[in-house]
Amino acid sequence: MSSPEEILQHIFGFPAFRGVQRDVVGRVLDGRRTLAVMPTGAGKSLCYQLPALALEGTCIVLSPLIALMHDQLRAATAIGIKAATLTSADSNQAETIARFRAGDLDLLYAAPERATSEGFRNLLRDAKVSLFAIDEAHCVSEWGHDFRPDYRLLRPLLDEFPDVPRLALTATADEHTREDILVQLGIPHEGMIVAGFDRPNIRYLISPRQGTTQQLVDLVAEQPGAGIIYAQTRAATEKLAATLSAKGREVRAYHAGLDPAVRAKNQHDFVASEDMVMVATIAFGMGIDKPDVRFVAHAGLPKSIEAYYQETGRAGRDGEPSVAHLFWGAEDFARARQRIAEVEPQRQPGERQRLTALGALVETGGCRRRILLKHFGEDPPETCGNCDNCLNPPATVDVTETARKFLSAVYRTGQSFGAGHIEAVLLGQSNEKVLQRGHDRLSVFGIIEGEEALLIKPVARALQLRDALRTSEHGGLEFGPEARAMLKGEQTLDLVIQPKRERRGGRRGNAANPMDDPLFEALRARRRDLAKASDVPPYVIFHDSTLREMAAIRPINLKALGNISGVGDRKLEAYGPAFLETILAFE
Known part of the structure; x- marks a missing residue:
């Protein structure tokens, strides 16, 4: 089986390469250095596994997480690849080292921390290395959303073996990050192959939070198959898991504060399941190589578009139809701006840029996929046909006057009160708090009525998203830098009115078996x-x-x-x- 096509058919069981796999494999087999940017589910691991079988020696796979390595080890072993891991969690390290020295391994997985040690370098000198594969290569870049300093130490190791081809792989890197990866890992620009970022099998849905728990209960009731729900805090994961479990679905929690044995068991059971839901912090996921996750939900705003893309990318890695649903609130943006103010000054412009990109994604009335793909430097069509806005186009309403009324009320009440109090003033509600502070005598008292009242909450959310309003340390609303321009009529505000979703009584059939075969x-x-x-x-x-x-x-x-x-x-x-x-x- 000398040809790549024969190995592909007999070992992997595939009649043909997909996408850019053939180009990447060809470069590796020619001994050239390559960066492959391929979407999750496009078959990145095959791009080093196949050359590992075709070339003499052992392919060294550098991967960031032990759980991910063990998942990949299990999958490789199942198809007959001779593979092993060399990690702190392995009790058979001596046996693995002996197999490596004897030339009895096609693949050896290790973490960058180990790979950059002198002992590991000495080990590599004892045997034939066929290829260096650097997985999750965006971790090498300070511009990447998952920067890991140990990746920066890989270049001297790679350069010690100049004749060994090197293959960097990532699914999540914008243009700036890609350029940095090339420099940090010593790969020529002509060696970069970008397959595109589109995941057409994923349906993107984004909704404002309106009773998050009930929204997630509805989602889980509708979606069959395994799923992941990302929550913002450890306490939220456990609370949500308990609530969803009470509805009859098998649900577990996962966060860094759990007992390690409980965390490991929950992860093991989730990977083995076909229908379990995991409620987790972002500590969960990067080490999961589970292809049949049918839905991913976010109960709050992710850190960046890169993080969102990577986290939603854990759905549908097998290419089957899947759903990614994000629930967001204005307070998410307020907290994010507070975090940005606390980071080093040189990082703040980049962080603000990331937050602005997220704001454009959640606020758009156009195609979500187009916003995502344009962020990664692509030029996609105007519509994708598989996101909420393309499937059910929302209406757009000019709410500039309502926004000015809201801002006026915030100003006249002293920039000290929350959205609920401002709404009560605008609607003319003479409750105790309004009367006690004399806000019933303000010119803005009762100036909103009828259908305009329905716009108050979404307008408040939009003003915070646009940074016209911010939350003070005492929880009140105060002006942000964009407020003055809107009050003076120099800036307008259009609001996307999402169509109401119908509540469904139960799951929509069986995602795995839609034909009921x-x-x-x-x-x-x-x-x-x-x-x-x-x-x-x-x-x-x-x-x-x-x-x-x-x-x-x-x-x-x-x-x-x-x-x-x-x-x-x-x-x-x-x-x-x-x-x-x-x-x-x-x-």
Whole structure:
């Protein structure tokens, strides 16, 4: 099996390369240095796994998280690749080192912290290294959203082996970050291959928070399959998990403050499940290589568009239809601005730029995907057909006058009160607090009525998003830098009015089996049994797409089964008879 195409078919079970995989693999096999920017789910790991099988020696994979390495190790071993990890969590380090020195490994995974040690360099000198693969390469850049200083120390190691090709891989890097990766890892500009950032199978939905818990209860009720909900705090993860569990779904919490054994068990059970929901802080996810996550929800604003793209990218890595739903509030932007004010002055302009980009994403009445892709330097179409605004275009209303009324009320009440009090004044509500402070005698008292009253809350949210209003340390609203221009009529405010979503009573069918095919369900059941017996997640055996193809084609012998996409020689030998038996039982 000397050709890449033969290895692709027999080991990985794929009839052809996808996207830019062939270009990346070709460069690596030619011994050239390469940066591959490929969206999650585009098959980045194959770009170093296949060359590792074709080249003499061992491919060293530098990866940031132990959990991620162990997931990738399990998947590689399942298709017959000789792989091992060398991490602090491994008890068989001596055996792994002996196998490496003996040339008995195709892949050796290690963290940058270990890779930059003198002991590891000495180990590499003892055996043949075929390739350096640097996963999550955006971590090398201070411009990246997940900067890790240890990645900066990799260049001397790589340069010590100048004849060994190096392959940097990332799914999340804007133009500035990509340029920095090339410099930091010594890769020529002509070695950069950008596949694009579009994940067409993900449906992007963004909504203002209006009773977040109930919104998430509704989402979980509607969405079958495994899912991740990102919450802002550790306490919020546990509270949300308890609430959602009470609704009958299996839900776990995950955050850095949990007992390590509980955290590890929750992660293990989630990876192995087909229907569990994990409520987590952002500590969860980067180390998860689970392809069948059907939805990702954010209960608050992510740190940046890069972080949002990476976190939502954990949905639908298998290419199947998936959902990403973000719920945001004006207070998210207020907290973000406070955080920016506390960072080093030289970082503040970049952080403000990131926050402005997030504001454009949540506020737009146009295509969400277009905003995302333009951020990464692409020129996408005006509409994508698979985000909330494209599927159900919202109305846009000029609310400049309502905004000026709101700002006037904030000013005349002394810039000391929250949005609820301002709303009461504008609506002419003579409650105790309003009367006690004499705000019923102000010129702005009762100046909003009728349908305009429905605009007050979204206008308040929009003014905070635009930085015309800020929250003081005492919780009151005060003017931000954009307030004066709006009060003077120099700036207008258009508000996107999202169509109301209908509440649904339950889940919308089965995401994995939309055609309700009984053979497909039988194949999933067989996969579940085999996975339990082998102590691996079901997707390690076969993805849903492979099972669907089996159910559609109904192969009658092992040779025909081997032609199904995703069925390589090793899996055909290990699992083929069991799945063929299930298929033939339906004839």
